Amino acid sequence: MEKKLGLRARFNFYETLEASLAYQEHSKFLTSLAGTWDFLFCSSIQATPAAFLEGKYDQLEWQTIEVPGNFEFQGYGTPIYANIDYPFALVPPRVPFENPTGLYHLSFEYHKKLDGQQILRFDGVESAFEVWLNGRFLGESQGSRLMTEFAISELLKEGKNELALRVVKWSKGSYMEDQDMWWLAGVTRDITIIEESEIQSIKVTPKLEQEQWTVEIKLKRAHQKRLEFGVFNEGEVVCDFRSVSEDATFAALKIQQPKLWNYETPNLYTLVARIDGTVYLPIRFGLRRIEKINQILCLNSEPILFNGVNRHEFHCQKGRALTKEYMKEELIQIKRAHINAIRTAHYPNHPYFYDLCDELGFMVIDECDIETHGFPEQASLCQDPLWEEAFCSRGLRMVSRDYHHPSILLWSLGNESHFGINFVKMAEKIRAYDSTRLIHYEGDRECQVVDVYSTMYSSIDELKARASKKISQMPHILCEYGHAMGNGPGSLKEYQEVFEQYDSVQGGFIWEWKDHGILVEDGTQTSYKIGGDFGEYVHDGDFVIDGLVLPDNRPSPALFEYTKIIQPVEFFYHGNQLVLRNKYKYKQLTGVKLVWEFQNKEQTVVGEISSISPIDPGTLSEVLSIPAPAEVNGVISFRLIPLEPVGVFQPEDIFASEQFEYEASYQKPGRTETSLEKTIQYTQSDSFIQVTMEETTVTINLHTGNISSFVKQGTELLNAEMNLSLHRQQISNDAEIQKIWNESYLRELFSYCRKFAISKNQTTVFLLIDQYIAPPQAPWGMYVKNKLWLLDGKLTRDCEIWFDGQAPSEVPRIGWELPFQNKVAQVSWYGRGPGESYPDSHYSSHIGQYQLDAKDWAFPYVVPQETGNRMAVEQAKLLFEDTELELVCARPLNMNLVPMTANQNMNYRFKQPEDPLQRVLRIDGGMRGLGSHSCGPKPLDKYLLKSEYHSMKFTLA
Template structure:
């Protein structure tokens, strides 16, 4: 691969993937002076070429400006493009989202390593530059940190090199081609290459120079590569630092290493010893013992700094290399993964690099937001799905404390799985020896760059590429090159011939029962779910079933949610309004539409309501209160609780009664029970009480402000037996009942209620002259399908409930006057089954309160019911909501572990979550009351007994409007506030989004009789 004549044939030649590319090396920093090295600032020996480049786009290689790289070829009149950036997000071509299928599927019939012939977009880039003065008379190199997917480089008309692998650096020596004054750098980028067959990740397909480009030089003596390793003694108390250093240059004198501890104090000093001399390269090594070592972990990310000084033969300082060091030992002990001697549980998430405006072009600010989000929500681990990330991400994981599975750029999903069926007849790489070198090159590039980051505990051999000998050989390379880490590969589940490829059993989307069955089988390997809880749309239901395994089975060591952020792109609709777009919105075909929307964070980096559940179930410290005591369980491996303060608050009916703060210091892996002393004013009154226990940061950290809540627990209890809802009906006046031919009117002081015998429901609720009902109440058995519902084909097998909700037939109207109230009952037949029925009973009391009771008569043989509810519309001006319920974020019966009982406020317009496709959202469980008010504080209150609370969803849209919209802009203008009160709504599920049902206990069987009741009362009106 040392030919000097570039060829387009390289694009489809599996044996050509790097021409004249420099060997991969560590991503360490280096400086000329000690002061610069200690500051760890920008490197003066680099010169960025980011910014505006001249650009020409060609849809096909035959139409490209083939000789554009020549010095005499003018680029006048060319367009401009920003680097870093994707070509398709800068008005050229179109972005395309596909999951498993290859992007050319349906356009051309191809087999590896064939490339599309109809189209293969080419980007021709030109950057003219002059060398900065500090680079004069120095060697000059260029680094492309990420280019998708293959590219050729020329400088001043001379061919420099060629490279594939979109997600690791490609570097070239420019020294022989440099000239004084202006230099013309030309880069030709192809979207499709051999590498495209093994870059079939579940993501948007782009091309272009999408990561940093910079020139760099090196001092006359330069650490070209550095590999640091740490080890600990049997007690994990004392450590030893070892390093291998490769030096290039002449006139080497000596090298010295100084180790600085996390407090800035010198912890050791030694000279480096020559290990071998291989021509121009000098190899040095060191071994430095460290007593009473400060260990690195995600809980306490203690970092040392190793300073390596290179001196020339005249004792002059040539270069200083600062390298942050984390002393930690990750190992398998008795079939369980341990960090520093402790069993580790990954509370993880898969993370694509993503920005909703720039695609996979991330800024430091994006990454800082992400890492703080992880830490604030108790996420301790990341899998870099499914490619190596920017090097800054690993530095942040080192500094903030995040465990990393570093995954190489390999996925060939579409070569062996078609529409869910496994058919590996032409899988790559499989056992095909011709694919070994290109795959191994990606493994080498990742390991060599990232090997010094303590945050990386596991190397991953890629994702969803079936199995075979080639990937096994990759795993063996990882083990030989770096025995300090373990190796992961999930694909052995599909191909057990090379089961030793992975050091741990790693499966995707196994049901909790399947995981438990494995753990009960006396397995040889520990278990992680490298992808679980498919968080597409309204999802994450039943996550607790997985996290409960952590304490039950030592060999269950956690998992990684799919995934962190929605891969949606900002786009304008037909009226110029911005919205978050998904696959197909750019006329991209083939496409997998909104399957890119699986994040617990929205594409615009706002937290999804699903995050509430993640934070609670991932918390490392458990707070378990009861009426008299609080048990604190510190599951942290290394950190005590001294950096937090314990806050305990007592509420009655949502109102705070008393609070206290307690200083606690619970040692790691221990627990303590404390008495709760909150007796005081108000506690003797009957009612519902709630104790909230919260552990909060005392001081600001890198990732959160003081007062940030790290852990939470609550306990709810009753005093007395009086029902507050029924008591509200005790203030009675006279009622007038009007028995009309069509309507029944019930009139009281300053209010009237009308019931229609013709329509078969309540049709008017008028308080103090204000008509509250815009559309009458009606039984509702259908919710707007979630992504998970569609994945289980609920819209097919349960569609009868949709029809039953549209037109229940009223068969009987009854009027009864007794007990100081007037009751009107409506009985309904349902179209779904002759024996299924429903009834709604309204009892009007003289104070204007209405007791609503809904009944359902079950029938055998019906599909599960999505929701059992009553829904009606109010005028849109009633848009303020004040809840006493589980919250503050939306929650469902299978996703309410992280919700807490309390008073909180929302607005109707914000009730629907920002999922890419409109669907059921905004529900609250455990609703004791919700006030629905206008700007003046007038409106209605929905109330329920604390012993039998209801669920409520209050939205600008009906379930049917949401059902038929595929984008937010398809929803109608807001005219109403839609109130849905449910006795029960099925869970949202989330084991996967393509067939996994909601767990049985969270469904609604339709063969049983059911009922629920609630009250409607006027609020802020003079009755």
């Protein structure tokens, strides 16, 4: 007979008050069954040996497996990555005959410590399981990311016990779990035996009535033991223990001088139930109210702005089996990025995740374990009455388990499952269980049951169009935007401006936090595997590589950009005077110093203000005078640095930063002429022009009009001709436009010299070269007018470019490429840095003087793609093994250093070096933005690189 428990919150019992207030799962009343289990892998349920079903475990030849853990990460079966399509036939509720099945067995010692019932708790098993204790069948359960509990007092023995599980990868529940992630199986979360006393369920609800906070307590009791309740805050007594009657199932305690919970100051209280003076049950809670005021979503009467991220549970070597230490490190990293909200995409997370969110301060959208993305709308399960109980059960299991966590502001009914009657019923039941929170579901486009209007990947124009309507309407959030696939997303700054400008648009959640590449080691080589790399027939390739951090949690440039854009401090600067605005809503800005740095190409001047006076939430600082240089132009950068550890921030962290152009009245002098003019050597034939200036020799191919040789101090720098190029390696977010570019043959351009003219004297050569540059076959090209100056050992190129014919309306980039003979060793430059920057993603890259080893120039995206561009470069120096090359830009340009394997113009016909890395310098006059078009909108119009007139001017020496 099944002994599965019904709905209730998750809680534990402790032996001391101190242990209960510590709120950790370290108690003598808890027995963890994590560790090494006996394991047998079967190809199907039908392949289960009879001895297992008969409880004759000693007759089986066991292997081993770690619990928690996924089959596929321990050598049993293979992972499958799919975004939308199910990897099996849609014939609900049937599942494939070939169904990877894991048989688990554990012998363990148990000794009873409490006079009460014992509970066997499973925090998560994918996707369904059956359980036997001491040869007796306990029951089964589905819902991969939901808690299941069994009463086992009658079957648990003193001394040796045997627990057995049968876990299947495919079940009826799999039809409801079609999330954009790896399909995996196994016991992915904790298995625990809990000893209980007196209290069988508890529901704690903080309420605010007539300006008085009260904590209401509803109970289900087993006996009539002596029961007391007390409330504590940071270990201090708020309400001393008070007894309730022997049969009481309700109590209420008043909280005086309340400290409210919010995501900036996450004040937590602990209600402690004391049973017979010896056993303690703690429930942590927060005083906070979520409501809509004038159709604005508010927390404690303050409008909410979600600076959020979608987060899957994933570890590149362990799958979805995460340790508490790993979860904590990850959430601290998210908090340090100023992210204030997390959507649990797309299922309830590990219970410890919510404890951390309560403590660290995150607003959480807790999402039900429902996604049926692969079903067409007309066949959606949410419209089928046969699935109503499954929908409602999953929703209530989530809400009851997580009810006490103050970080949860909204319940989400699921993800991408269309809309129908089952969601209506589900919402009704959730509201009946919990009236203190609001409901979210993006699929409810007509807002029949939800409290917020939610969309995915809406464009900025779409957001503005709805927000500017002067009518009462639901608050709008973007539950997904900014698709962080590969190099991107772009325009996060513009999105944030809309969020802050319009009250009704209350922020959004970046898709997503992490790349889901699976780390595979092959000897000394390691690589990240994506969809299709395990032989899956149905898969979505690299669409799983779409995070702000790499699979090993290394931050991408996109994370730095997002962190900068949502930082909680605004800087105002004019005339050497600085004012700061604290953008926190609840928290004082204090305990920081201000460091400033003036910089131009000639000098750097630094200074600091050792301590900034506290700034109240939403207010301005005093005016701060900055003693910057008075007679030079450049940029001035400001950084706020914590003076001591504050929350997750350490003294070495940059808490917030900003940069401004610094303009003085004093103008820089013009070019200083050399007092000693040096003569040049000039050679011309029908095929080339060669000019030697000091220790530099430049050769121009008169057939192509390109520079074919650049020799410095006897060393040839070029491996092939310096060529105009439009191509960049495909960015994940270029997927749609890339088809057009490929059809336009941007990758291979041929250069023709239409005409040239020369003027020279003993010290100077001037060449006027007209080129026509075109791809094969396509009916378009470019006219290029080059003005080349050769003097003082320097080559200056001043060029203008016009598109001709039926050119594509936009191109990825436009500029000159120098393929080098030898590798670049080091680069120093004055421009944006230190990391990469693109037109719609550069706010975290400040202008300054930087230096990098060339090997560190590019960012190692899991899927190789365009990377490494630096914007606003005014000058640079490239060091080779035996020479150097200087670049000076007449106006700021883009610069990049890329490997030859990135496939520049095919007509280089260069000799492929053994090591192709860092051998091509790009000097670009224009660069297309990144956008979010792998899933969301393309770049804003102002960030598109149109096929129109372009010009650029730079000097090489």
